Amino acid sequence: MLDLPPDLPRLRTLRTWHEQCLREIDRAIAAAEEQARAEQQAQERRAAATPPPWMVGLQDITGTPEELHQGGCTMWAHRRRKTVTRDQARELLAAGIRACEFCKPDAELGFL
Template structure:
């Protein structure tokens, strides 16, 4: 018979004490993990439901609303409050911007938000770029707008001497 335990009683008692200490450590770790898992499960069950729509709020005393988001949008900031479907539609119709990622205006069935013709024509125009020109007086640069329809998109800078 293969027996790898020591033959004397003192060493066997030492091994038994050592193993009891390890079993106590293992039992304590099992109890701590069981308690942690029970607390996590209780937290999952008691978590309030995720709102369907949220409004991202600004900074300041009055904290004005900034954007409307879907409840599960990851882009929404930390300053937010839940709103119901009717309030989200009302805020979007009043001119509040919608998130470009979760697109709550599409999900709410609002396709045309702007009835202002000036806003529609401004959105159709290309953005104006401002280019810094280094050839200004006394080494100071001058800024000038560039019309993307008429001028070249390549800007040549002044050569340094």
């Protein structure tokens, strides 16, 4: 066991010192937990920012499908758009919707 001093003033001093150490440890734990939360939130934001696999550009006035893009394509960034599934993208190409010349979704979907 510990060798503790027998007198009350030194025991109280040790208690005060240990309380300070525990407060420092608690602050370090809180900072580490906050860091872990921040990293988790950043990871979730990065995952949410991942573009969907397929986007269809919509005509500005009527909202009808106009051009198909891969999700990471920047050519549709300024336009109205809608997320579509792989099957919907294939159906749109089969229906004659134009494929983007830059990201070439038709090649990715096997429509050449």
